[in-house]
Amino acid sequence: MGKTSGFLDYERADGNVICESERVKNFWEFHERLSLKAQQNQAARCMDCGIPFCQSGTMISGMASGCPLHNLVPEMNELVYRGNMEEAYKRLSITHSFPEFTSRVCPALCEAACTCGLGDSPVSTKENEKAVIEYAYENGLVSEPTSATGTGKKVAIVGSGPSGLAAASLLNRRGHEVTVYERSDRVGGLLRYGIPNMKLDKSVIDRRIKLMEDAGVKFVVNTNVGKDIKPATLMKEYDSVILACGASNPRDINAPGRDAKGIFFAVDFLHQVTKRLLDSEFNEFPYDLAKDKDVIVIGGGDTGNDCVGSCIRLGAKSVTQLEMMPKPSEERLPSNPWPEWPRVLKTDYGQEEAIWKFGSDPRVYQTTVKEFKKDKKGNLKEVVLVSLKSEKDPKTGRFNMVPIEGSEKTVPCQLVLIAAGFLGSEKYVTDSFKVEVDARTNVKTEKDKFKTSKDNIYVTGDMHRGQSLVVWAIAEGRNVAKEVDEALMGYTNL
Numbered sequence: 001m002g003k004t005s006g007f008l009d010y011e012r013a014d015g016n017v018i019c020e021s022e023r024v025k026n027f028w029e030f031h032e033r034l035s036l037k038a039q040q041n042q043a044a045r046c047m048d049c050g051i052p053f054c055q056s057g058t059m060i061s062g063m064a065s066g067c068p069l070h071n072l073v074p075e076m077n078e079l080v081y082r083g084n085m086e087e088a089y090k091r092l093s094i095t096h097s098f099p100e101f102t103s104r105v106c107p108a109l110c111e112a113a114c115t116c117g118l119g120d121s122p123v124s125t126k127e128n129e130k131a132v133i134e135y136a137y138e139n140g141l142v143s144e145p146t147s148a149t150g151t152g153k154k155v156a157i158v159g160s161g162p163s164g165l166a167a168a169s170l171l172n173r174r175g176h177e178v179t180v181y182e183r184s185d186r187v188g189g190l191l192r193y194g195i196p197n198m199k200l201d202k203s204v205i206d207r208r209i210k211l212m213e214d215a216g217v218k219f220v221v222n223t224n225v226g227k228d229i230k231p232a233t234l235m236k237e238y239d240s241v242i243l244a245c246g247a248s249n250p251r252d253i254n255a256p257g258r259d260a261k262g263i264f265f266a267v268d269f270l271h272q273v274t275k276r277l278l279d280s281e282f283n284e285f286p287y288d289l290a291k292d293k294d295v296i297v298i299g300g301g302d303t304g305n306d307c308v309g310s311c312i313r314l315g316a317k318s319v320t321q322l323e324m325m326p327k328p329s330e331e332r333l334p335s336n337p338w339p340e341w342p343r344v345l346k347t348d349y350g351q352e353e354a355i356w357k358f359g360s361d362p363r364v365y366q367t368t369v370k371e372f373k374k375d376k377k378g379n380l381k382e383v384v385l386v387s388l389k390s391e392k393d394p395k396t397g398r399f400n401m402v403p404i405e406g407s408e409k410t411v412p413c414q415l416v417l418i419a420a421g422f423l424g425s426e427k428y429v430t431d432s433f434k435v436e437v438d439a440r441t442n443v444k445t446e447k448d449k450f451k452t453s454k455d456n457i458y459v460t461g462d463m464h465r466g467q468s469l470v471v472w473a474i475a476e477g478r479n480v481a482k483e484v485d486e487a488l489m490g491y492t493n494l
């Protein structure tokens with residue numbers, strides 16, 4: 001424990017957040033950092049409480065409590081408090097591959113499980129992590145370790161999201177020859193083309209990829225494995241193949257009029273926005289995608305929130321976000337005690353911006369789309385909304401959200417973004433590799449293992465566990481690397 005009275009001496013303070021009216025003018029990140037001194041005081045709030053749930057990553061009631069990477073949170077906090085940032089970086093690097101990503105996009109499972117958060121605000125571990133990794137970059141401490149001797153073994157990784165990258169980094173460090181195949185034109189998976197630039201500046205990915213390339217990892221973009229390259233070719237050329245293709249199969253909304261022009265999956269829309277920003281080096285904003293349009297985002301989750309924030313930056317006339325479920329409680333319920341992940345109402349950056357711009361929360365609960373209406377040219381012009389209520393299915397005994405008759409309402413709408421979740425892996429990939437999948441189309445393995453039903457083929461990340469979080473993808477990527485290394489070498493020291 002760094003400072004015995006730190007949690008009494010200092011109140012929680014976070015870095016400045018640029019106000020809505022300024023940040024919606026561009027796509028830049030808007031969370032600023034505290035000074036190093038102020039961050040040290042924040043780290044002093046860590047009580048080293050003896051039972052650090054923050055680093056446990058234990059599943060409680062089906063949700064992770066604490067960091068899935070088991071970052072050594074109290075140890076890192078103490079080193080930050082003492083101003084020993086180099087050692088803090090070394091400590092963080094023992095468990096983590098890319099703190100620069102999670103310190104921007106992680107929902108901070110560590111903070112939700114922080115003992116300090118029981119009676120006060122939790123320790124700002126996520127911002128401490130950002131201070132450590134950015135200090136390390138600024139002072140030339142970050143490198144991708146390499147092995148003095150190669151093993152002569154070759155590994156192909158299909159997909160360059162956080163999971164594929166984490167696996168590539170560790171396997172390369174061990175001396176294996178690693179090639180990452182990516183079907184998109186740029187590396188990064190959903191870090192690149194899902195999460196918007198204002199949450200994760202894409203230069204942060206480029207900075208890491210450059211280090212990985214310098215350390216010997218090969219990246220092959222614009223190459224769709226299963227279409228451009230046959231799995232058999234990869235299997236012949238490489239000793240092991242890791243599938244890290246994500247859970248990119250989006251859930252659709254099958255209402256009449258679905259074929260209207262102006263209805264997109266959220267991820268395709270967000271991909272297009274970021275690609276056009278990057279292609280124009282941020283000189284041209286793709287206003288044509290949303291300007292002056294009434295936008296309806298279907299899905300009240302994080303992806304929907306990213307769509308709300310993006311549409312506001314692109315000059316939408318109005319933005320409504322539909323959520324099928326009832327509004328969550330604003331406070332923890334007794335049935336959801338600490339250190340469980342708190343299932344409470346969260347107002348994220350996009351929703352804050354909508355409240356600033358339009359004067360009200362964009363979220364409408366217990367509502368879905370009944371019909372899409374189009375004009376004579378087939379363009380979307382209106383959407384029929386319907387309210388929902390919870391009703392018990394007499395056959396299964398389960399509660400379902402069902403439409404309330406007579407509650408229909410027609411609203412103008414020229415752009416719909418479907419952010420209703422993901423159904424799992426894509427069939428053409430799993431079929432071409434002939435790997436078994438489960439009922440959710442996640443690729444099957446033994447529990448806590450990564451080998452698929454086919455020899456020398458492994459799976460990791462969202463393609464394995466279903467749509468999840470960056471921190472889980474990195475944890476899986478590190479673990480699959482260990483399993484592959486052990487299979488190739490007879491033991492692993494990763």
Ligand SMILES: Cc1cc2nc3c(=O)[nH]c(=O)nc-3n(C[C@H](O)[C@H](O)[C@H](O)COP(=O)(O)OP(=O)(O)OC[C@H]3O[C@@H](n4cnc5c(N)ncnc54)[C@H](O)[C@@H]3O)c2cc1C
Binds near residue numbers: 161184191245463
């Ligand atoms: C809009 C959005 C916002 C999100 N925001 C957050 C957030 O703020 N915080 C958070 O923790 N999580 C967030 N997530 C979830 C997080 O991004 C994912 O859990 C994580 O990226 C999964 O990593 P992955 O490596 O398994 O797969 P992905 O990141 O999905 O990467 C898979 C890659 O494989 C490539 N690929 C697929 N098939 C092939 C093929 N056949 N050949 C070659 N390449 C292929 C894809 O093009 C893709 O680049 C968000 C998700 C979305 C959709």
Ligand code: SF4
Binds near residue numbers: 067071073103106
């Ligand atoms: S990766 Fe996420 S959960 Fe883990 S310590 Fe960092 S912010 Fe917390």
